[in-house]
Amino acid sequence: MDKLPSEIVLQICLFLCPHDVVNLQLVSKRYLSIGRDDKLWREQCFLNSSFLESLRKRQEVLTSLTSEESTFRDLARALATGNGAGSSRLDRPRAEARDLKAQANEKIRIMANWDPSYPSETVRWYDEYIARNAPISISWLQQPRHRESPQHEYLEVRGMALYTPEGEQSSILAAAPLDDGSVCLWDISGTRGQKGSIVARSKSGILWEDDLGSQNASKRSKMVNTGVTECISIDSALKKAFIAVQSGLVEVDLETLSAVSHEKFPFSITALSSATHPVPITVGTNLALYLHDYRASRGYKPSAVSDSIDRFDTMFGSSGSSFRSILNPEKLPTFASLYQPGPLSILHLPSFGNEWDGNGDIYVAGRFSNILNYDRRYFPKTRGTIYSGARLCSMTSLPYPFGSMAKDLARRGELSLEQALEAKTLPGKTLIACGEYNSKGSLEMYGLSPLPQLTTISSDSTAGRLQNSTMKNRQTSSSSKLLSVSNHGTRLVVSDGGGNLKWLERDGFTEARRWNIAHEATEAPRGIWGGLGDSYMDSGSGDIARKILNTQHGQTERAVNDDDLLLWTGEKLGLLNFSTKPGFTAESFEGLAKTAEEVHKEREERVYGETMRRALEQSADEARYLTGAWWQHIQL
Template identity: 40%
Template sequence: MDALPDEILLHILSYLEAADVVTLQQVSRQFLNVARDKTLWKQLCFEHSVTETRRRRQLLFSSMEPRLVQLVQALSSITSRPTNGHVSDMSDTETQVEVNEAQTNCAFLASWDPTCPGEDVNFYQDFIQRHASLTVSWFERARYGRSDDNLHHTATGMGIFFDDRGVANKLVAPLEDGSIGIWDAFGSTGRQGNIIARSAVGLLTNKGPELDYKTRVNQSQSIMTETDAVECVSIDNQQKKGFFAVQNVLNEVDLQTLQIVSRTSYPFPITALSEAAHPTPLTVGTNWTLHLHDTRKPPSFPSSITHCELISGNPTNSLQTGDFGGHASLSQPGPLSILHLPTTREWGGNGDIWVGGRFTSFLNYDRRFFPRLRGTVHSGAKLSCLTALPHPFIPLDVRLTKPYPPPGLLREVKSVSGCTIIAAGEYKGKGSLELYSVAKDPSRSISCSHSSRMDQNTFYQNRQTASSSKLLSVVPHGTRLVFSDGDGNLKWVERDGFTPVRQCNINNIASSNQREQLEQGDIVRKISPTINPSLLDRSYANIPLGMDNLLVWTGDGRLGMVGFGKEPVFKAQEMDEIALEAREKKTMEKERQYGAEMRRALERQAMELRWMRGYGL
């Protein structure tokens, strides 16, 4: 076998199951390299995909007698396992399938292929993320009080500090006592999952040491939980600063010293922050206004904004803006998510800033002409989260071309310069997952510069199969999209927005030693991938295995990492035990020092008494 060329070995491996290929990697270094071939695992991802499974099942049913079809369907419903179409003893079916099978499979593989030209994907890692076991590792809790009481402060938000490689290095979160906690998310300090830094209590709420500890904590808890905004933390990786929204105050914090740099007040409670990427100004959304916060300028706030008057327009046109001191005013409250598109993209007739929230339309602004509203795009859904996929939108009619879209058409569509806006929200009580095309070519892009009806080939709205409850958060993850809903589910779908890949419930994937720490009925309010493709200084395909995970913030204020494999990324119980042991050791050391000091004090007192007795006193 060692003398065989790699091409021959790959051809042999193509006949093996995925589990056997994984086992074969342990034989030798040569087999390890050959068994990690991207093309091989791309084919395996395709063969195990829902799309191919459905196609083979339909092909099998079309060649069977009606009675056999009913029997197979009944068997599939009993076992709850999809039929994969590999029927070895049905010669008639195999004969029909083998007609031009190689060319047909290549065409279907090209139709399924989620990648775009120039995108390098590690399909071995992709297969793991599609089929491996899921685990949740919970970060160390911010304890307070006596260790026996098991009291801890919950997180009121989440932000990620990425290193120069684009990998999540630190997890930053405000806590309900007004402090800021920083966790080791990657293991760079050797304490992955542990709190490595924490600011003073009341830092974000401006409750200083002039108040006693209990008063500071109680007042801070009331302030930190009043607005309940999800997008309330934004991290500037370049300047190593964090922006934390607390009620109507934006706190700028130096993450190296955990000290306040500036505080900026706004007229209404802050409900959403955009990403922070110096030198681009941060976009701040309050209940009724939008602002650009430029960190290069000293904090200032015109007095005319403090008591601004909102323009109430025509009820039929519920989204209007006005300029009051350089900010945009909204006639409907509730921006919940703000998306910044890359300024380096080619101009396509739309602005850089997109805003979504409790209103049923996107707001679009051009930063160069802010606060003038460039236009709106009607969705109909109330949106919770906006994000972007740096790849062009594939129209649904292209995907659904029967029996498969022509390869030339797919290459043309995937080569279009543009990106895809992804929105998650609620439409008539059900979850809504929406995709919108933003491209240089106006015929392939949504446009908010006019009120004409959008082209059906420039957007897709999944309001049937996404979820039976509201969608809370959505992010791209590898070659897929992952979103969370109000029932505690995490669901992965293909980039088309409707083909399922896998799903789980956050309350069911914790390991046995973690389940006792998890409150049942929890939900995932925010998802963030541990890899930021826009910051990568190398190919995404070269990211080591086990690093492309998901960070989650739950409704109960827990912070966790969803990993792929049999073992958790880190074990929360062991970390808690280590932390408890360290605290107990520290307490014992303090008690020992206190006992030694008391002993020395008593000895000095005894010496003084003996000395006084020598004088007859």
């Protein structure tokens, strides 16, 4: 084996099962390199995909419907080619060779229809196979405790964002505001201590602000609104975090963990865009959008809303300095009014040519039926709108084109090689959004052209740079509201209100795999009869993933199987990875001072309490059902 060329060894590996290929990697560095070959694992992903399974079922149905026609067609082909015994034997090798070549070409064509990657995209197919087939586990990050309370009860986490310090690409931290007005940092990559542990935490109350409008200025708690998911943004280059606290925007220095400034807005903040240096962040309030340039020495601090009529002297000062104020080069604060309240997600689309600068268009979605599109050069004027009809709460993007017709044909395996390549090489981007439509989940994808047409703004042809390509999956995405969407390798991952996580192919329909938070860890409470019942698995144990973040978004240099997902349930943070057991548990942080008996006893108490809660809920449901059935019988 050592003397064989690598190409032959790789061909031999194609006949091995994935488990044997993994064991082969342990032999030597040469076999490790061969065992990580992208072509090998790309084919394994294809052979174990739900796309291939659904295609086989579709072909079986079509074959059963046309069995008689195929029988007559084969008989006619045999009569046409077999004129004699000798000629048929001579032509058989050629026919078999043609059949083998045709089968190989058909396999290549079908694989091209399935392949979710793009020609300019770098994919590590070994990691893709792990993410598509390996067991899933979740590890809950260390829960912070209240410092001033005698009971030291746990504090709820009010949001989350990822923080990668400048010059430390391998170090990934999670930042979040807490109930007591402090900011907490967790180690996600394990470079600053134990993975999942708290590495730093600010003083309590730094997110509180002085009410300067009252006569008795006093420090009062203004907690982060629980209904705001996008409440924190981080600029890793400047090492600053921006946290929305009701109608105030607090700037926090992540090196000193102290509040730098407070910006006041006239309405409650409902969404923040990502913070990418040096692009200003977009602040979404109930009734308006603002561009907040935090690099300016003096930020925008709008005063309280007044009922008085605006006059010339109130806008530009007294009459003696009015002309001087007009000639002042400092721009007046601008904002974009919203005709319907409630923006929930703001996306800064990267400009074409640079996929990570965030300097492109601005897209806003929320409790209104349209996705609003703004060009920051003409802000606050609206470029256009994209009609959705759903209430969207989360958005993301892909730097690759999207064609709904091409995706539909590829899902059925009907594209040729040339058509599949052409669909992936067209210029454009993809806007992905999720939310709710008629109490069910809605996953939507829109194709965006690279350049707008040179016509007037707000025309139908330039609205949002939209191509003639729209996909709205409101049938199979989820039976409950979708809460968050994120890119995860060559797949999309969404979370819903039932505690489910679902990985979909980039067509938005084909399901790669699914998982429920009720599966997490080994501490999941057992049913009354000793097993995890179906009702419990569907319930999600009360936890839902309100927000999902990919910990390796935009990074190519990383370890194998290090593409974890960070989850926020509204109360705590969890790290989802692909392994047979969690990387750490609660005892990893708090069980060091306890004996093994105490830890085991606490675990049993927690499992027993959860089991009894589920049993009582099921008993109450049965009682309500029987009461309703009895009342209907009496009425009849």
